Amino acid sequence: MGLEDWLGNDFISTRVKDLLAWGRKNSLWPMPFGTACCAIELMATMSSRYDMARFGAEVVRFSPRQSDLLIVGGRVTLKMMPVLQRIWQQMPEPKWSISMGACASCGGVFDTYTMIQGVDQFIPIDVYIPGCPPRPENLIDAVRLIQEKVGKTEIQKLIDERTGIDHLARLEAMDRRKQEANA
Amino acid sequence: MTSLPLADMGKIYAERRERAAESAARRVERERRLADAVCAWLGKDLVKREAFRDQQVIYVPIERAHETLAHCKNALGFDQLTDVTAYDTLKLEGEHPERFVMVWILTNLGQEARLRVKAYLNEDDPVLPTATDIWRGADWPEREVYDMYGIEFTGHYNLKRLLLPEGYVGHPLRKDYPLRGRGERDNFPVIPRTKKASYE
Numbered sequence: 042m043g044l045e046d047w048l049g050n051d052f053i054s055t056r057v058k059d060l061l062a063w064g065r066k067n068s069l070w071p072m073p074f075g076t077a078c079c080a081i082e083l084m085a086t087m088s089s090r091y092d093m094a095r096f097g098a099e100v101v102r103f104s105p106r107q108s109d110l111l112i113v114g115g116r117v118t119l120k121m122m123p124v125l126q127r128i129w130q131q132m133p134e135p136k137w138s139i140s141m142g143a144c145a146s147c148g149g150v151f152d153t154y155t156m157i158q159g160v161d162q163f164i165p166i167d168v169y170i171p172g173c174p175p176r177p178e179n180l181i182d183a184v185r186l187i188q189e190k191v192g193k194t195e196i197q198k199l200i201d202e203r204t205g206i207d208h209l210a211r212l213e214a215m216d217r218r219k220q221e222a223n224a
Numbered sequence: 225m226t227s228l229p230l231a232d233m234g235k236i237y238a239e240r241r242e243r244a245a246e247s248a249a250r251r252v253e254r255e256r257r258l259a260d261a262v263c264a265w266l267g268k269d270l271v272k273r274e275a276f277r278d279q280q281v282i283y284v285p286i287e288r289a290h291e292t293l294a295h296c297k298n299a300l301g302f303d304q305l306t307d308v309t310a311y312d313t314l315k316l317e318g319e320h321p322e323r324f325v326m327v328w329i330l331t332n333l334g335q336e337a338r339l340r341v342k343a344y345l346n347e348d349d350p351v352l353p354t355a356t357d358i359w360r361g362a363d364w365p366e367r368e369v370y371d372m373y374g375i376e377f378t379g380h381y382n383l384k385r386l387l388l389p390e391g392y393v394g395h396p397l398r399k400d401y402p403l404r405g406r407g408e409r410d411n412f413p414v415i416p417r418t419k420k421a422s423y424e
Binding site for chain 2: 119120122123126129130152153154155156157158162163164165202203205
């Protein structure tokens with residue numbers, strides 16, 4: 042039908058935006074922030090039995106500067122929260138985050154002076170996973186939800202919102218200034 | 225490997241249990257004798273002595289604690305300091321009005337014997353000499369005790385917090401410290417999801 046019929050079987054037609062979104066959502070690079078038993082489930086999810094590679098998210102980056110998905114798995118203490126915030130701020134836009142397990146989401150059973158009662162108080166979280174610890178299936182489900190969200194996101198708009206800079210307006214302003222200088 | 229008939233296995237296990245019990249009894253006897261020796265050395269300064277499930281506990285006055293520990297190491301062969309810790313009695317231990325109890329758990333590796341030395345410590349002036357000059361391994365446990373209870377060790381070369389972040393106020397294992405803290409856990413900057421758009 043239409044263009045594809047005319048060009049033959051080796052061609053598909055799509056929008057560039059959709060093609061980029063498809064590529065982006067199927068090549069998430071997770072940054073593991075594993076501080077407790079959730080990290081063990083995270084490792085299981087990455088390894089051959091559950092095999093996160095099937096969803097394109099197997100490249101675990103231990104450098105926040107190379108990753109776009111933060112997985113907070115485990116208890117976050119008073120001493121660790123500044124570290125987590127710093128890691129989140131080091132990740133380049135666009136970025137997403139998963140709060141894995143009861144401890145990261147709400148402090149779990151550790152209602153004490155040194156436990157952060159939910160990391161979402163201090164950093165933005167996109168998907169929460171319940172469970173103590175959650176099974177690998179739950180984590181895969183969360184990654185699928187993230188993928189859905191990534192696929193639907195208008196990336197330029199998201200970056201504008203996150204960085205607080207309207208990049209299109211900025212480019213237009215630069216063009217205008219250039220024209221004024223030439224004239 | 226060939227498997228033995230069940231009846232034989234039962235006999236073997238019974239013998240093993242018997243041997244273990246004998247060896248435990250010998251160890252208890254050794255520990256009791258070592259504790260006797262410490263008590264004899266302390267003489268009338270001994271505060272009290274207990275044995276809980278055959279584990280020997282000796283209470284010493286806080287002024288003589290350092291001396292006793294040195295004696296245990298040098299004369300009685302307690303060459304390993306397993307742990308230094310403390311606890312808060314909330315002044316509930318009847319005849320002893322002091323609030324804290326210091327605990328040293330010693331091990332004599334040669335004789336396979338353990339000994340617990342305890343000392344009452346006052347709330348107003350929780351200071352005592354360090355044991356790092358006797359066992360170098362007292363370094364971190366003493367820092368932890370300082371961190372959690374605010375008990376200070378004079379002569380310790382690096383007495384600062386071990387576990388809690390620098391600048392933390394208070395000593396949370398004291399029983400009067402609130403379980404949920406004093407708001408430290410809610411006191412972080414919030415990183416917002418979006419920033420307000422600014423046009424240059």
